[in-house]
Amino acid sequence: MKLKIKSIEIYGFGKWIDKKIVNLGQVQLFYGENEAGKTTLMTFIHSILFGFPTKQSSDLRYEPKISSKYGGKLLIEDDRYGEISIERVRGKANGKVTVILPNGETGSDNLLEKLVYGMDKTTYQALFSFDLFGVQKIQRMNKAKLNRYFLSVGSLGNEQLLKLADKFQLEAGKLYKQTGRVPDINKKIREVQNKRQQLRIAKGKNDQYTQIYSEKESYEQETEEIRKTRTKNEAHLEQLSRLAVNWSYFSEIIAIQEDIRKSTVKNMPQDSLFQLNHLNQSIDQLRAKTMQEKERSKQAMERSNLTKSQLLFIKQKEEIQRILSTVDSTKAILQEKDFLEREAKKEMEQILRNKLQLNLTIGQQIPTAQTAAQKTDYQKLYHSIIVVESKLQKAIEKKTFLVYQENSLSEQIDKIEPDIWNNQLFQEAKKRYEQSEDSEYDLGQSRSIKENLSELKTNRLKASLIGAVGALLAIFGFMSAGQAGPLLALSGVAMIGLARFLYVKKKPVKIVDEDKSRNTYADYIKQIELRKQWRTQLAEFDQVITDSKEVLEIIEKNTNEKKELINKLGQIITDSGYPETTTIESLVNQEDPFETLRERVLAVEEKEELLKQLSEQLIQWKNQVQFLEPVILLDWEHYPSIIEGITNFYQESLDDEQKFLSIQKEEELRQQEMKKIVYEQRNFEQQRITLFQSVEAKNEEDFRKKFILFDEWKRKRARLQLLEQQVSEDINLLEQFRDKEDLVEQMNKVKKSIELHKVNEETLMNKRVKNELALKELEKGGEYSVLLQEYANLKSELQELVDMWSTHKVAAELIERAMTHARKNRFPETLQDTTKYFELLTKGQYKQVLIKEEKIEVQRRDGSLFDALELSQSTAEQLYVALRFAFVKNATDIVKLPIMIDDGFVNFDQSRRMQMIELIKQISETTQVFYFTFDQQYLTKFRKDQIEML
Structure with a gap:
């Protein structure tokens, strides 16, 4: 699981x-x-x-x-x-x-x-x-704690139990120490002793109190004695009641003892019946054997005439011998054929599994091997796709930059235009400061521009926003591989075109006249420079618009070209029979994944061809032996049966060939054998007679009757032993009573005594209660009552502390026992795996992990033994990791959850980190492992699909 x-x-x-x-x-x-x-x-x-x-x-x-x-x-x-x-x-x-x-x-x-x-x-x-903190903390432990820690990890997998046990021991130590003075229980004991001494002093001051208290103690002692006597009588009554309940067993014991005493069948051997049955069986077998030998003599005489099969054997003896000489080679052919059929079946099953693993359907043809020309074409296509994607990426990046330029130039133009004078104001300033009729700049267009400055600014702001959104949609569409990609790309291009239209659709700006008197020569020079900047920015803006159009054309061209290349790749995959999941990277960079599959198919075809040849050889051999079919009755479609039948036929026929010469000799030997059988039979019959005589039996019937009596005697003995075991506690008490009525009478006497004790006990308890009430009255107003209450409170507080101390001590002991039990249960297997993992992590420097006297030792390659505390920090951490992984492996029969490690191996050197990676991969064969790290060194040791970059 x-x-x-x-x-x-x-x-x-x-x-x-x-x-x-x-x-x-x-x-x-x-x-x-x-x-x-x-x-x-x-x-x-x-x-x-x-x-x-x-x-x-x-x-x-x-x-x-x-x-x-x-x-x-x-x-x-x-x-x-x-x-x-x-x-x-x-x-x-x-x-x-x-x-x-x-x-x-x-x-x-x-x-x-x-x-x-x-x-x-x-x-x-x-x-x-576990993380680095859990690994490193072992270095801070002393020798005793370190061994307990390792043993706990290996057996229970949970060092938290050690912390809990140590915590309970620490809490118990805070409450009580044998020679301590500071712990709470030690201080409380001294307080109770002091208070008891004060109470005794106060108690001696009150004679009346002492007298009443003495009477109360006397009543208590009498009550205790009566209670003990009553308890003893109740136990005796319980024993008598048990004796009465088991009286039927005692009666049965007496009856069985009497039957055993009267029985005379005691000396029969334990296995006498077995001996008789064995002798009878041997005699019957010898008699049957005699009958068989007589029947064989009769059958031998009947076989004196030759049969049809014997005549065929004599006629075709040489041919049959030649056929027998080919039997071994035919068997070899059959074995080879059977082996090839099994191998071909396994290969076909493996082919089907490989097809499914390679994303091929069961009925799909295996793609043919790639030719050098195809490989070259695939590389060209791969290169073309990379080139097109690179061009497309560069064009998209350039388009993004141009959009940025458009926005930047628009902002610069918007900043310049509000500061430009209208043409009339500029010309007047020019005449005033330069006394010239010619204008340095033609500002005819600026008049219309200034008239619509606010409208131009609004249009350009809208164009900037639309262009930015369009560029983002176009980039996302070109980068997307789904069906929505082209639609997003076209939408983005359309929005960029609209933005360009809004930008180029500019109108001259109308600028508000300034007060002529405030225009200085410096302002005039500044206007000349502003007009130059304005013209330059407009020219750059137009160039950016032109470049954007060209880039859009490049994007559209490369997008179409990429689509054609992708379609071409899809056609190649379809025509070549590759799975739909095949990529151009796998065709170019990976070895042919179907090579092994094609080799398996070729191997199956070769085996099938060889099977066909073997079948033809078997058919030829069968045609050669077909002439024996009339005399050999068997399944002629089953070659092993044919081989066995011909072999048996040949052997039987050889025997029959000599029968005329051997019948007489066989008969003589048979007669001698029959004499031996008769002798053995008589010997067994004599042994049976001796057995009857040993138990004084007249015949077998008498013998079996005596054995039945003997068996009954044994059962009674066994029953007697069982009954005596059941009532062994009361067997001696049984001898004190004549019969059950005597027992019942004694029980009644004990019951009356118990009732009398109860009455006396109740009377004494009433007297004691009266004395206690009198003592309480005396205690109400005196110092003694205060001391008594304080003494009782201190005793209660002491008991609470003792209970708390006992709880901690018992909890710690239970945890230690649980760890000891776990070590006996799972630790041997865990220790074996720990040795294997530790040897791997240390690259063979340490060959064995041992337990000696409840501590862990490791054996170095040269045979030297080291305690865990003697190891270096990194080696001790590797021992901890080996124990942790060994426990996880041996706990898989209970639970199997993913392992998570947070950078736990920073103290390992480079070579042992590599060994750690190897161990993680071994553990991951049965348990999922997540490893979190910031070390770039691990990136080269795992496959790309095994790495998640955060």
Whole structure:
């Protein structure tokens, strides 16, 4: 049984918003730098499986800051139920959870608890989830604690139990120490002793109190004596009652003892009946054998005439011998044919599995091998697609830049135009400062532009927004591979065209006249410079519009070209018979995945051809032996039967050939054998007579009657032993009574005595109560009552502390016993796997992990033994990891959940990190492993599909 996480979907959890991770494998590496969200993702998985922390909990809840959604979903695969969805969102307590089974059935917390095998978050984090802190803390332990720690990890997998046991011991130590003075119980004992001494002093001051108290104690002693006597009588009455109930057993014991005493059949051997049956069986067998030998003599005489098969044998003897010489080769052909048929069947089953693995249907033809020319064509097509995609990407990036230029130029023009004078004002200033009739700039167009400055500014703002949205749609459409991609791209291009139209549809700006008296020569020079800038910006803007049009044409061209190349790839896949999931990258970069499949098909065809040849050889051989069919009765379609029949026929015929010469000799030998049989029969008959005489039996019937009596005697002996065992406690008491009436009379006497004791006990209790009331009256106004109350309070407080101390001591002892039991149960197998993993992690430097006197030792390659405390920090951490993984492996018969590791191996050197990766891959064959790290070194050691970049 196992539980595997296939995908993760986060609605909102800490920094993760609308995050989805799919296609998670048996081993998955989550890579990210500091604050990339690795621990958050790991906590999310814990929260979905076991619930969000409550608001009163010290654990972080990771509620998102920028989203109202809280929670997410896991898609898991479980051997018991199949593919299951687990969703947890904001709700009461630990959140609202919904579990959806493959058949559509839904459940909540109870169903989820079954899925995780009844485990809570704390247990899961202790067994299946560990980080650098859990690995490094072993270096801070002393020798005794370190060995207990390792033993706990290997047997129970949970070092938390050690913490709990140590915590209980520490709490008990705070309450009481044998020679301590500071602990609470030690101080409370001294207080109670002091108060008892004060109470004795106060008690001696009151004579009346002492007298009454003495009487009360006397009553208590008498009551106790009466109670003991009554208890003794009640126990005696219980024994007598049990004796009365079992009286029938005693009667049966007496009767059986009398029968055994009278019986005379005691000396018959235990196996006498077996001896008789064996002798009878041997005699019957010898008699039957005599009859068989006589029948054989009769049959031998009848076989003196030759049959049809014997005549055929004599005539075709040489041919039959030649056929027999080919039997071994024919058997070899049959064995080879059977072997080839089995192999061909296995190959066909493997071919069907390989087809399904390669996404081929069962009836689909296997694609032919790629030729060099096809490989070249695929590489050209791959190169063309890459080139087109590169051009398309560059054009999109250029278009984005041009849109940025359009917006920038528009803003610059908008900033310049409000400061430009109208043409009349500029010309007047020019005449005034330069005394010239010619205008340096022709500002005829500026008059109309200034008249509509606000309208132009509005149009350009709209164009900028439309152009930006169009560019984003076009980029997203060109990058998208779905059916909606082209539609989005065309929409984006249309919006960019509209933006360009709005930009180029510009009107001269109308500028408000300025007060001529305020225009200085510096203002005039500034106007000249502004007009130059304005003309330059307009020219650059027109050039950008032209470039945008050209880029759009390039995008459209490359998009169409890419579509043609994709269609061409689809045609190649269809024509070549490749699966629909085949990509151009796999055709170019990967080896032919169907090569092994084609080799298997070729091997099957070769086996089928060889089978055909073997079948033809068998048919030829069968035609050669067909002449024996009339005399050999068998299934002539079954070759093994034919071979066996011919072999038997040949052997029988050889025997028959010599029968005329051997019949007389056989008969003589048979007569001698019969004499031996008769002698043996008489010997067994004499042994039977001797057996009868040993038990003084006249015949077999008399013998069996005596054996029945002997068997009955044994059963009575066994019954007597059983009864004596059942009433062994009361067997001696039985001898005190003549009969059951005597026993009943004694029981009545004991009952009366018990009733009398009860009455006396009640009387004494009443007297004691009166004395206690008198004592209370005396205690009300005196110092003694105060001291007595204080003494009682101190005793109560002491008892509470003692109870608390006992609870801690018992809890610690129970945990230690549980760990000891677990070590005896699972630790041997765990230790074997620990040795294997530790040897792998240390690259063979350590060959054995041992337990000696409740501590763990490791043996180095040179034979030297080291205590765990003597190891270096990294080697001790590797021993911890080996123990942890060995426990997980040996706990798979109980529960199999994913392992999660948060950068636990930073102290390992590079070579041992590589060994750690190898161990993780081994463990992932049976258990899913998630490894969270910021170390880039691991990225090269896992496949691309096993890495999730955060």
